[in-house]
Amino acid sequence: MKPIVAVVGRPNVGKSTLFNKISGQRISIVEDTPGITRDRIYADAEWLGREFTLIDTGGIEPYSRDIILSQMREQANLAIDTADVILFMVNVKDGLTAADKEVSAMLQKSGKPVILVCNKVDNPGEPPLAMYEFYNLGIGDPVPVSSVHGMGVGDLLDLVVSHFPDDNVEDEDEDVIRVAIVGKPNAGKSSLVNRLLGENRVIVSDIAGTTRDAIDSELVKNGQKYILIDTAGMRKRGKISEDVERYSVVRALAAVDRADVCVIMVDATEGVTEQDTKIAGYVHEQGKASVFAVNKWDIVEKETNTMRDFKDRMLEGFNFMMYAKSVFISAKTGQRVDTLFEEINRALEENSKRISTGLLNDVINEAVAMVQPPSDKGKRLKIYYGTQASVKPPTFVLFVNNSDLAHYSYIRYIENRLRSAFGFEGTPIKFIVREKGEKSTKGASV
DSSP, rough: OOEEEEEOTTTTHHHHHHHHHHSOOOSSEEEEETOOOOOOOEEEEEEEEEEEEEEOOOOOOOSSHHHHHHHHHHHHHHHHHSSSEEEEEEETTOOOOOHHHHHHHHHHHOOOOOOOOOOEEOOSSSSOOGGGGGGSHHHHHOOEEEEETTTTTHHHHHHHHSSSSOOOOOOOOOTTTEEEEEOOOTSSSHHHEEEEEEEEOOOEEEESSSSSSEEEEEEEEETEEEEEETTTOOOSSSOOOOOOOGGHHHHHHHHHOOOOOOOOEEETOOOHHHHHHHHHHHHHHHTTTTEEEEEOOGOOOOTHHHHHHHHHHHHHTTTGGTSSSSEEEEEETTBTTTHHHHHHHHHHHHHTTOOOOHHHHHHHHHHEEESSSETTEEOOOOOOEEEETTTTTTEEEESSOGGGOHHHHHHHHHHHHHHHHHHTTTTTOOOEETTTTTOOOOOOOO
């Protein structure tokens, strides 16, 4: 499970610049999060071999001092709730402000590691005297950086990863299926968890989340042990910024990373929203087995083709996840909840499926014979053979003559042929296209 690092601070102190420096300018970048979300509030990055998720809490509008402070408080609350390490950013040129002091006090009470980042120290050498004013916050030594020029960012990241938990995580029970219940606020996540736990009453124990403040619940159904990773803490606190709903995506990240299967809840009374697609996009990019749970189906007015029409709208909204099954449930009444478990088990089985090299190449050769590979300037793509490299998700390596000729559309065609032959319902498939003799890979999740 990747640690989460949140950047908090006043407007114009350089939060977004630092975020872009770490995530977008190749400081050991792993990958940006899915292109499905355009507002880039989070990115996956790496430093010294340690992967982490970086959260940018920017975007607050400075209408007045009071509003700035209230929005900063909310940022701090979000960071406290979700992050393993908090970067509290200040601007040396502005000096210490009352808002800095108040937010600093909130962060210290959280018990989370807080690193004071003093930005806009743009000149090498001795830090400016103004920086020493920030010792009054009582957080510790300010770390001088220039997010624009990148100075001090390496030292900052060294300090960040020093706060990460050890890689030696406790042994996990392989017989346990970890299920993350994710979705936007008020989709019914809490109701579903309560329904599952209340009906089965075979709760072994309540387990505190390892690095999150969430609570995991353990239950047994039909002899199978499950851990439900409840992300139901995604709630609005009073009347706060509209941006808060965006952070339900961030709060789901840790749960998705820990899960074997993700249940993506959709509110049937609202249909598919942009927020739903963002959450689903992250699940897809992480290669997780998944099931859509369309909740509140009991209160939807039905006509002859109501379910079919809703499925069509879901296929349109989640066109990148057409492999995932949808179960129309009511967490309130228990309608089709048992079916949901059947789909969870099936999706995980498909996510772990292995195909022999012989069978795989039979299907690939048949696909190539039916539809000729693309060509460019008289040179045609040739697929020599394929092999399965790993599972969770099923990952296939295709050895070809020229990887540049392996257009996305043709790889998608190969994927569809594999799905027709072997199923893979409920799981994404990843392809790595490699030229013969090539050590590095060129991969794509489709």
